[in-house]
Amino acid sequence: METMMTVVGSGPLVNCDGPRAAAAAAKEQTLVNKTSSSSSSSSSSRLHSKFKPATSVVPSRVGVFWGNEKRAWDCFGKQFVFRKGLKTGVQRHPLTPSKLAIGRFPKGVTTTVMELFCKTDTEHCGAIFEDVPHVTDWLPDLQTYPNPLKFNPAYSAVKQYFVENDAVVTKDAVVKMTTPWEGIHFRRAGPREKIYFRPEEVKACIVTCGGLCPGINTVIREIVCSLWFQYGVRDIIGIVGGYRGFYARNTQTLNPKVVNDIHKRGGTILGTSRGGHDTMKIVDSIEDRDINQVYIIGGDGTHRGADLIYQEIKRRGLKVAVACIPKTIDNDIDIIDKSFGFDTAVEEAQRAINAAHVEAESADNGIGVVKLMGRYSGSIALYATLASRDVDCCMIPEAPFYLEGAGGLFEFVYRRLRENGHVVLVVAEGAGQDLVAQTLQSNELIDASGNQLLRDIGHWLSQQMKEHFSKLYKEPVTLKYIDPTYMIRAIPGNAADNVYCTLLAHSVIHGAMAGFTGFTAGPVNNRHCYIPIARAVETQRLVNVSDRMWARLLSSTNQPSFFHDKDLQKRNVMIQTENGDDFTEEEYETNGDSEVNGYTDNGSENLNTEDAEQPALVTTIPPADPNVSQNNHAP
Secondary structure, three states: OOOOEOOOOEOOOOEOOEOOOHHHHHHHHHHHHHHHHHHHOOOOOOOOHHHOOOOOOOOEEEEEEEEOHHHHHHHHHHHOEEEEEEEEOOEEEEOOHHHOEEOOOOOOOOOEEEEEEEOOOOOEOOEEEEOOOEHHHOOOOOOOEEOHHHHOOOOOOOOOOOOOOOOEEEOOOOOOOOOOOOEEEEEEOOOOOEEOOOHHHOEEEEEEOOOOOOOHHHHHHHHHHHHHHHOOOOEEEEEOOOOOHHHHOOEEEOOOOOOOOHHHOOOOOOOOOOOOOOHHHHHHHHHHOOOOEEEEEEOHHHHHHHHHHHHHHHHHOOOOEEEEEEOOOOOOEOOOOOOOOHHHHHHHHHHHHHHHHHHHHOOOOEEEEEEEOOOOOOHHHHHHHHHHOOOOEEEOOOOOOOOOOOOOHHHHHHHHHHHHOEEEEEEEOOOOHHHHHHHHOOOOOEOOOOOEOOOOHHHHHHHHHHHHHHHHEOOOOEEEEEOOHHHHHOOOOOHHHHHHHHHHHHHHHHHHHOOEOOEEEEEEOOEEEEEEHHHHOOOEOOOOOOOHHHHHHHHHHOOOOOOOOHHHHHOOOOOOOOOOOOOOHHHHOOOOHHHOOOOOOOOOOOOOOOOOOOOOOOEOOOOOOOOOOOOOOOO
16 A cells, blocks of 8 residues: 655755755755745745744755645645656656746646755654545546535534644654654544535445444444435445455445434444455445445454455545444554543453452452453453452463462462452453463464464463362362453443544544545544554554553552563572471562562563472461451552
C-alpha cells in the first residue's frame, strides 16, 4: 500500500530521495528564501503556528507530502512551496528551480511534492503527516456534492460542525518545548463540507469478522442509522458470515427498524467467521452487486484482508470506499487509544475475580485462579487486576514467570497463604505458553485466522499447583478455577462502550462519504482520526513491562516481578523439612519483592529452575496469623 505521508528531513533544501548537487541546492535555496517570506503573511491563519513558513531564516525542511495535487491544495493552501515531481519507479526527479511555483500547480502534474518550512533554532523539524488514500487518487475527475448535514435540523445549531481539511491529530500528546511540532500526525475524522458520493446512489454493505466482542451490534446499528438519517442512504445490506459471506452466503437488508434494539444483545446479528478471505471473489462480489461503500468490523487479521480488498479495488479503478472499525477485545491494535468492548470486558472480568475471591476466602488454604482473555497482550488482565484490588498475582504474556525455585510462583503463593489464608491469581490466556509446551510437548496448531492455538494455561496452572502442594504439604489446598472467556465475549456493551461505538460509526461514515478509503477510524489522544489500514496493523500493542502502569500493578499486588537478577539466580534455597520444621522469615525473604518499586528486565536469562533442589518431605501450611494485616494490597 502506498501511504501518502511526509518524510522528515533537515538542513538545506534537498530532494526527497537524496541530496542533490550543491550548485542546484544553492540556487533553489535562494529562490525559496524569497518566495517563502512573501507567502507567509497571507496564509498564517490556515494552519497551526507550528506549520508556518519561515520569514527571516534559512528554512529547514520539515517534510514532504506526496499525494493528489488538488487534495494537497485543498488541505494546505498557498503557504507552501510546491515543486513538480515526476515518478519513475522509486525515484522522484525534481524539475529546475525556475519551475517552482508558489500557490499554484503546474499544468499536467499528477503527483506533487509539498515542502513545508518552519523557523527553528534547531537543525531539523519533525512534523510527519500520515494521510489516508482517497478515491480521487485514481479517479481524479469525480464530482463533489454538498454535504446533506448542512440542511439537517439536528446539526443546524452546531457551530463549525464541518472539519477543516487541514485539521490533524498528533500521535504523541507529550512533546518537548524545544520542538513542539515534532511527531506523527493523522487526518482528523469528521464530516466534510463536500462529499464524493451522491446519497441516493450509495449502496453500502457491512461485514463482521473474527471473534465476538461486546459492542459489535451497537456499531452495526449506528452505521445503519447514521447513513439513513444523516445522509439519506436507503440501500444498506449486511454480509452474513464474515468474509466468505461475500461469495458464499446471502445478504441481509438493513434499515433502522431491523437494527432498532440490537445494541441490547451480544454477538453480531450478521454472524461472523474466521478465515474465508478470497480477495478476487470478494471484489468480484462487490463489483457485481454495485456496492460502493464497504464497512468492515474486525481485528488485525481482518484489517489485513481489508487492505488487500482496497488494493484490488484501486487496481480495478472502482469508485468504492473501504472503511474499517478496529475490533479486538484484547485491546492490542496499536496507535488508537483503545478498542471498543475493552471497557466492558474489564468490567465483566470483575465478576469472575470477585467470585474467585469469595471462593478462596471462604475455604481453608483457598486458591482462586481466573483466566482472562489476552493472546499476546495482557491488557484485560492488567486493568482488571488494578480495578479489583483482590488479586494477589497477575500473569500476562509480556512478563515471563516461573513456578519453582527462589522467587517463583509456588513460593509466592505459599507465603501469601501463610499471611492471609487465601490467594487469588489472574492469568491471561497467552501467559506461560512456554511452560505449558515444555510439560505437554504438543505440536503448535493454528486456527483459520492464522493465530496460534493456545494451550489452556489456566487449567494447566491449576493442576500444577494442586500437584505441587499435595506432595509438599499434609493439608491440601482448596483450588477453584474460573474461565469467564465466552461469558465476557458474548455480553452487550456497557454504557461507555455504546457511546464509543457510536462515535466510531459516525467517524467511518463521514470518512467514506468524503471519499477517503483504505482507512480505519479510532481515537488518538481522545481525538478521532483516520489511519491508513496498513499503518494501524503494522505493530501490535503490548503491555510495556518497563512502563509505570506495570509498576503500578506490582505495587498494588506486591507480587514479584519474576525477572531474575544475579543474586536471585545464584541463590538456591533449600527448604529444610526433615523434622517437620516450619518455614522461617529468613528463608522466605528473596529478592523478588525488592524489585517491586525498581525492577529491571535483564533479558530472558535462563528462567528454567529445574536445577533448583526441591523439598521432598511434608509440612503443614500454618493457619493465617490474625496479627498479620489481611489487606496486603498497597494503594
